[in-house]
Amino acid sequence: MADVLKYFFAPKSVCVIGASATAGKPGNVVIKNIWDLGFDGKVYLVNPRGGQIEGYKVYKSVEELPENIDQAVVTLPASLAPETVRALGKKGVKAIVLAASGFSEVDQVGEDLQYELIEAVKVSGARVLGPNTTGHVSVPSKYTSSFFPLGKIPRGSVSYITQTGNFCGISLRHIMSAENYGIARSCGLGNKVDIDECDLLEFLGRDKETKSIFLYLESIKNPKRFLRVARRVSSQKPVFLLKGGASDAGAAAAVAHTGSLAADGRVVDGAIDQSGVTRLNKYSHLFQLAKALDKQSLPRGNRVSFLSPSGAFTVCLTDICRSLDVEVPRLEERTTKRLQKYAPPFIRMRNPVDIFGSVGLVGYEKAYGDALDAVLSDRNIDAAVVIMMLTSETGIPKMDFLVDVSEKYPSKPVYVTFMGQHEHNVAAKEYLEPRGIPCYMQVEEPFEVLSILAKCRMHMRGL
Amino acid sequence: MADVLKYFFAPKSVCVIGASATAGKPGNVVIKNIWDLGFDGKVYLVNPRGGQIEGYKVYKSVEELPENIDQAVVTLPASLAPETVRALGKKGVKAIVLAASGFSEVDQVGEDLQYELIEAVKVSGARVLGPNTTGHVSVPSKYTSSFFPLGKIPRGSVSYITQTGNFCGISLRHIMSAENYGIARSCGLGNKVDIDECDLLEFLGRDKETKSIFLYLESIKNPKRFLRVARRVSSQKPVFLLKGGASDAGAAAAVAHTGSLAADGRVVDGAIDQSGVTRLNKYSHLFQLAKALDKQSLPRGNRVSFLSPSGAFTVCLTDICRSLDVEVPRLEERTTKRLQKYAPPFIRMRNPVDIFGSVGLVGYEKAYGDALDAVLSDRNIDAAVVIMMLTSETGIPKMDFLVDVSEKYPSKPVYVTFMGQHEHNVAAKEYLEPRGIPCYMQVEEPFEVLSILAKCRMHMRGL
Incomplete structure (x- = not known):
């Protein structure tokens, strides 16, 4: 299986069926996206009108194409999908991405069409992604089948498997514009007539480019296989799952979205619980945790x-930690002694570290920098959160020291959050995140992230 | 009591004890803040050096001041507090704000000093706010005693009572720079040698400028009185409380912060539970809920x-609603009929409203505008959340229609959240919030806000 999936994620040649010269049409955007990313394989275009698109020859039919093209991206309407899949199979195409919607997620006609498509896939010998997907992204191969305009996608270590097109469309754009982390692979499953979450999870489990895996699923096709595959993969890499339709009302909405049936509710919950996968309940966590894992490591504990x-x-954040099952332990004696060195004598330094007195005495960089170094070197500590309070009056430090200290302790993640003047916070985030320090705009968020990561570590240990 | 507090919140004359000509010193910042806000009462300055500050006469001592000044702001060191309070009392000053820290929150010497201060307050006949407070703010009276540089504070209907100086300091600056809502009064309690949360809650309960009240407390001085006062006030106005030190570990941190003792833990919890006050657990909620209540009304239900x-x-947000006890009910038949008018035939319109098909057919303004009007006019609905998906390619609508529709339904709050290109989201927030539509940058936040507001409404009804 993994061998076949390489034709999706590292193709040497692709064809776009339904290629268009009209800007904004899916058959045009796909081509532009592929060029924008700098794909260096061969690209063939197919449209019954023939002619040329941006100087490239357009084949009039699948039949005219050369043999043994690795992958086809099909942007034709749903009704043409079955015959196109059959034709591509005959040509020896190994991987097919089907963008069209209008199948079982819509009505009875679409459902009948989906059955026909499934039959076509069987005889074609090709593997099929979709239909009803916005495609997939493979940044290390500079390749995407997405028909949503994306531009340059930053390369990173996080991969997504999602039963919504968003992570190769608008949610990916959101990540690229609002956060600063990179993607390895991202794949929209759509209606899963063939390739499903288990196929992809298996592939990403072995993928050297992928260090952590995030799933958004509205259904699990084969809970038994999921349990087996997820167990194996999650013992090696952090795997997170947001299961859409966890409530009855949400499940009803899922039927309208991807035609997912909720009948398997309990079986699925059981499979997830035993799979070593860490469950999420917020869509935003799909970004916030990814940001924490792209460049920083998984903390060793809580x-x-x-x-x-x-x-x-x-006071408040100690309360929050307690409710999130995050420990705020005593520091070693040598740590508190070191912290006391820069602190006013009337502040007794301990964990959490009340740092503003030290800032008043020795300035931001020395106070925060030395304290961060002190707590990260403490054997009782797995991770640190730095809360900056930036205002024009209290002064804006150079932020390099945070990057420098964090790099000294690669196994202990550092997250930054803020209170103060918004424009300074935004500027600090823009500076720190590309340098590997994830920043969170709400003061509770890094603690929520830590809480989930610590649970993930426990699941990976099989606890 | 309320009569005396008017000398704090609407003084006709104030004196600054420890006035300074040196920019950045508390005794200088206080004066500048008062001038910046446009206070139109009399301001007297006191400093043993005499002379002039910015053209204003400086009195050499409290004794030289005229009689019957309403309020004094004291920025002298802790050790001078008791004698200053006695002197001000003799002069007939009715309200005193004590900025200095270094009392019971610090050490035994500070604790002794605090006892001496309490005795001085008794003989002075004046009421005292603090010590260890950054002061208070009264926007309708264009007045503040804060010594943190604040500039122009936007006027609004939200009031804060907090056992941390932040809400007259950096947290207030955070609100002013990151959010777009206004404040009526804000008061830092500090160590509460005299005025406490109950005094202020009583005052704000009767205050016409205050429509909702937010408390951050690390201790409750008199739980019995709190229960009595809070019950009365919260039957009239939404009252929210974040109790810092709710966990044992947090309570230990509170001792270091404001010298608050946690011994009253259970009694306090009991008083809060029966008080009609709605309890919060996140610091960020002190902003997010305030934003929802400054210009929009409390929803009638969930x-x-x-x-x-x-x-x-x-799918995901229906799950979230379920977990937050927020209902996503069926719409009336006439509503779904109206929604279907602009929708593609293959999408069956219902609640939640899948709107992107309609946007494709009739554009953002008509699709979102008519749908929002439809659901707000529905008798089954108490509030609406609009999720905008803004990208350059899909186009950026003019946002006025959201303001217009929202204003048609003053009893039903409307909140906006986003997915898409960050810069467009930020611009939309900047446009909408000053026009009365609260925006939330994480897609789950408006639902969390609604959940808490619906609970608040239940508490107010005595359920």
Whole structure:
């Protein structure tokens, strides 16, 4: 299976069926996306009108194409899907992406069409992604089948398998514009007539480019196989799952979205619970956790230290940690001694670290920098959260010291959050994230992230 | 009591004890803040050096001041607090704000000093706010005693009572720079040697400028009185409380912050539970809920409709609503008929409203505008969440229609959230919030806000 999937994720030659010269049409955007990413394989275009598109020859039919093209992206209407799949199979195409919607997610006619498509796939000998998908993305191969305009996608270590087109469309654009982390592979499953979450999970489990895997699923096709595959993969890499339709009402909405049936509810829940996969409940976590894992490592445990410039935060965020099952442990004696060195004598340094007095005495960089180094070197601590309080009056430090200290402790993640003047916070995020320090705009978020990552580590250990 | 508090919140004359000509010193920032806000009462300055500050006469001592000044702001060190309070009392000053820290929150010497201060307050006849407070803000009176540089504070209907200086300091600056809503009053309690949360809650309960009240407390001085006062006030206005130190570990941190003792833990919890006050657990909620209440009304119940441009959101956010006890009810038949008018025939319109098909057919403004009007006019719906998916390719609508439709239904709040290109989302927030539509950058947040507001409404009804 993994061998076949390489024709999706690292094709040497692709054809676009339904290629169009009209800007904005899917058959045109796909081509532009492929060129934008700098794909260096061969690209063949097919449209019954023939002629040329941007100087490239257009074949009039699948029959005219050369043999043994690795992959086809089909942007034709749903009704043409079965015959196109059969024709592509005859030509020896190994991987087919079907963009069209209008199948079982819509009505009875679409459902009948989907059955016909499934039969066509069987005789074709090709593997099929979709239909009803916006495609997939493979950044290391500079390739995408997405028909949503994407531009340059930053390369990273996070991969997505999603039963919504969003992660090769608008959600991916959201990530690229709002966050600063990179993607390895992303794949929209659509209606899963052939390739399903297990096929992809198996592939990504072995994929060297992929360090963590995020799934958004509205159904699980084969819970038994999922349990087997997910167990194996999640013992090696962090795997997270947001299961859409977890509530009855949500499940009803899922039928309208991807035609997913919720009948398997309990079986699916059981499979997930035993699979070593860490379950999410918020869509936003699909970004917030990914950001934490692209460049920083998974924490070894749930023991956090945080540097707080506000007494109220030392109190409230300790409460939050407690409710999230994140520990705020005692520091080693040598750590508190070191922290005390720069602190006003009337502040007794401990965890959480009340840092603003030290900032007043020795400045931001020395106070925060030395304290961060101190808590990261502490054997009781698995991760640190730095809360910056930036205002024009209190001054804006150069942020390099955070990057430098964090790099000294590669196994202990550092996250940054803020309180203060919004424009300074935004600027700090823009500076720090491309340098590997994830920033969170709400003060509770890094603790929620840590809580989930610590659970993930436990699942990976089989606890 | 309320009569005395008017000397804090609507003084006709104030004196600044410890006034300074040096920019950045608290005794200088206080004066500038008062001038910046446009206070139109009399301001007297006191400093043993005498002379002038920015053209204003400086009195050398409290004794030299005229009689019957309403309020004094004292920025002297802690050790001078008791004698200053006595002197101000003799002069007939009715309200005193004590900025200095270094009392019971610090050490035994500070604790002794605090006892001495309490005795001085008793003999002075004045009421005292603090010590260890950054002061208070009263926007309708264009007045503040804060010594943190604030500039122009937007006027609104939300009031804060907080046992941290932040809400007259950096957290207030955060609100002013990151969110778009206004404040009526904000008051930092500090160590509460005299004025406490109950005094202020009583005052704000009667205050016409205050429509909703947010408390951050690390201790409750008199739980019995709190229960009595909070019950009365919360039957009239939404009252929210974040109790810092809810966990044992958090309570330990609170001792270091404001010297609050956690010994009253259970009694306090009991008082809060019966008080009609709605409890919060996140610091960020102190902003997110305030934003929802400054210009929009409290929803009548928990029944939401939401407009989603993504099938995945209809699924995931329905799940979220279920977990938050927010209902996503069936729409009236006339509503679904109206929604179907602009929708592609293969999408069956219902709640949540899958809107992107309609956008494709009739454009953003007609599709979203008519759908929002339809669901707000539905008798089954208490509030609406609009999810915008903004990208350059799909186009950016003018946002006025959201403001117009929302204004037609003043009793049904409308919140907006986003997915798409970050810069467009930020621009939309900047446009919509000053026009009364609260925007949330994470897609789950408006539902969390609604969930808490619906609980608040239940508490107010005594359920």
